[in-house]
Amino acid sequence: MDELREKCPWDREQTVETLRHMTIEETYELADAITEKNWKEMKEELGDLLLHILFYSRIAREQQHFTLEEVIRGISEKLIVRHPHIYGDVKVDNEDDVKKNWEKIKLKEGKKSVLSGVPVSLPATIKALRLQEKARQVGFEWENKDQVWQKVEEETQELHAAILKGEKDKIEDEFGDLVFSLINYARFLRIDPENALERTNKKFIDRFTKMETEALKQSKKLDEMTLEEMDAIWNTIKHRHTS
Numbered sequence: 001m002d003e004l005r006e007k008c009p010w011d012r013e014q015t016v017e018t019l020r021h022m023t024i025e026e027t028y029e030l031a032d033a034i035t036e037k038n039w040k041e042m043k044e045e046l047g048d049l050l051l052h053i054l055f056y057s058r059i060a061r062e063q064q065h066f067t068l069e070e071v072i073r074g075i076s077e078k079l080i081v082r083h084p085h086i087y088g089d090v091k092v093d094n095e096d097d098v099k100k101n102w103e104k105i106k107l108k109e110g111k112k113s114v115l116s117g118v119p120v121s122l123p124a125t126i127k128a129l130r131l132q133e134k135a136r137q138v139g140f141e142w143e144n145k146d147q148v149w150q151k152v153e154e155e156t157q158e159l160h161a162a163i164l165k166g167e168k169d170k171i172e173d174e175f176g177d178l179v180f181s182l183i184n185y186a187r188f189l190r191i192d193p194e195n196a197l198e199r200t201n202k203k204f205i206d207r208f209t210k211m212e213t214e215a216l217k218q219s220k221k222l223d224e225m226t227l228e229e230m231d232a233i234w235n236t237i238k239h240r241h242t243s
Contacts, residue, residue: 001054005062016059023052035198081105103137114138125194128183145188152181210237 004011026048033041057068082105084090085098092098103114111117114137118130135141142148159174186193211233215222222230 001051001058005058011055014055014059016056019052019055023049026052031198035195035202099133100137103134123194125179125183125197128180129187129193132184132187142184142188145185148181148185148188152178152185155181207234207237 006012026045030042030045030049033039033045053071054068057066057071060066061068080087082102083098084101084105085092090101092101106117107114114134115131118127118134122130142151155174155178159171159178162170162174183193186196211230212222214233214237215225215230220229
């Protein structure tokens with residue numbers, strides 16, 4: 001990194017601002033590899049992220065803000081402080097106890113709210129999940145998944161009522177409430193709602209592109225076909241996938 005920063009015209013011109021969007025892109029590429037369970041790609045994307053950590057640290061050192069060593073030391077010290085059940089005399093019984101202690105320590109460190117650690121710029125689905133997880137650590141939580149499903153049904157009814165009234169703003173509010181409740185239900189099922197939705201996205205892309213291919217084999221274009229004709233091809237492809 002030092003050599004590139006000194007000798008490469010492109011690397012020399014980069015700033016933390018120009019790297020930002022590339023870091024976000026690399027993070028999403030890692031997320032894709034995790035969703036696909038592609039360990040080879042995960043290894044490569046982790047390398048790319050590590051490069052970005054080195055890059056930011058090099059720029060920070062140039063501007064006399066911090067060094068890579070300080071970054072590593074800082075996270076090491078934070079992990080020790082936030083794991084008193086390992087490096088202290090605190091007793092825990094399970095994962096929940098660990099998370100609750102973590103949030104208590106963060107509040108002692110100066111956090112004003114248990115929700116303050118959730119980045120504002122997170123995608124909405126992930127943000128909803130993190131908000132719910134944070135609230136859970138202080139006991140703001142449903143007792144079981146049946147209660148959460150009742151909430152999903154309640155929000156569904158409220159959405160239907162808003163649709164009947166035709167109030168667009170209210171419809172959007174109720175739709176958001178329903179999605180938030182479904183994310184909560186996913187959490188109780190111990191599945192990642194973001195990953196679940198991405199799997200469905202990938203499945204849709206796969207089936208849709210196969211439908212396009214199948215239509216071409218029949219010398220047809222989708223925009224020239226009826227919905228019934230497209231449905232027939234779609235169901236054939238779906239049957240092949242599940243059989």
